[in-house]
Amino acid sequence: MPTTPSAQGSGNQNTATSQQIVNNFRELIKDPKSLDEAVNYMYQTLLDDAVAGIFIETHHLRKTGNLSALDGVAEDSTYRICEMPNLDIFGISTAKKPMDCTCPNCDRLVAAARFAPHLEKCMGMGRISSRIASRRLATKEGSSAALLHSGGNAGGTDDEDDVDWSSDKRKKKSSQSSRNNGSKKNNGKTF
Amino acid sequence: MDQYTVLSGDRSKIKDLLCNRLTECGWRDEVRLLCRTILLEKGTGNSFTVEQLITEVTPKARTLVPDAVKKELLMKIRTILTENESEIEDAEEP
Numbered sequence: 001m002p003t004t005p006s007a008q009g010s011g012n013q014n015t016a017t018s019q020q021i022v023n024n025f026r027e028l029i030k031d032p033k034s035l036d037e038a039v040n041y042m043y044q045t046l047l048d049d050a051v052a053g054i055f056i057e058t059h060h061l062r063k064t065g066n067l068s069a070l071d072g073v074a075e076d077s078t079y080r081i082c083e084m085p086n087l088d089i090f091g092i093s094t095a096k097k098p099m100d101c102t103c104p105n106c107d108r109l110v111a112a113a114r115f116a117p118h119l120e121k122c123m124g125m126g127r128i129s130s131r132i133a134s135r136r137l138a139t140k141e142g143s144s145a146a147l148l149h150s151g152g153n154a155g156g157t158d159d160e161d162d163v164d165w166s167s168d169k170r171k172k173k174s175s176q177s178s179r180n181n182g183s184k185k186n187n188g189k190t191f
Numbered sequence: 192m193d194q195y196t197v198l199s200g201d202r203s204k205i206k207d208l209l210c211n212r213l214t215e216c217g218w219r220d221e222v223r224l225l226c227r228t229i230l231l232e233k234g235t236g237n238s239f240t241v242e243q244l245i246t247e248v249t250p251k252a253r254t255l256v257p258d259a260v261k262k263e264l265l266m267k268i269r270t271i272l273t274e275n276e277s278e279i280e281d282a283e284e285p
């Protein structure tokens with residue numbers, strides 16, 4: 001195999017070497033046997049390069065820790081989106097919940113959604129119920145002197161309370177509508 | 192073999208393209224799997240030498256290439272080489 005010409009060629013200018021390379025090539029190809037050799041050799045080198053590339057890729061992945069990451073994490077069955085008709089995404093049914101709370105004040109079973117407003121009214125913390133309470137206090141002071149003489153205070157006051165409750169509501173509603181008079185500033189209250 | 196220098200002209204680029212295109216047809220994935228498994232088997236100690244492993248993998252990879260692909264590749268290489276030859280001859284004649 002003529003190795004010496006190319007070695008000499010590298011000492012000369014570039015064009016000379018390429019010419020020599022081309023010449024060598026021509027010579028090689030004309031001979032069918034060496035052509036086959038050349039073809040096979042080419043094929044081999046290409047293949048080797050490809051394999052090397054693939055290997056380097058996997059090697060890098062391994063070094064950066066991404067190798068197993070490519071396969072992904074198995075989908076957790078608990079987190080899967082639920083698509084049944086009557087259930088929401090987490091698989092919880094949308095029917096009314098049977099939770100009832102006992103009111104600490106009046107010891108009644110109240111639905112969970114209605115619990116807060118009920119407490120408001122019951123404990124006297126809401127807007128309306130505080131007005132009722134204050135009005136009752138006002139009227140009570142007037143009527144307590146009269147009531148002291150009549151017996152059965154507890155029973156009497158209770159009945160009157162009950163009566164006052166409903167009647168006050170009606171009074172309040174009519175008086176409220178007359179008070180507001182279409183002006184909604186300050187929510188009908190004066191400070 | 193002197194064919195190194197011979198083919199260092201532009202031909203190698205074309206051949207690379209061809210080769211890569213053809214190997215995308217699944218051989219690559221097979222070889223990748225192979226590499227991965229070998230690495231996993233050998234390598235929690237971070238895979239010894241890169242070259243060692245490559246030299247191990249290459250012969251197996253060679254056998255893995257499907258025959259059709261291999262033949263196609265060889266044919267293409269041959270035709271390109273002969274093109275080269277005829278080009279040079281045409282350049283020579285005038």
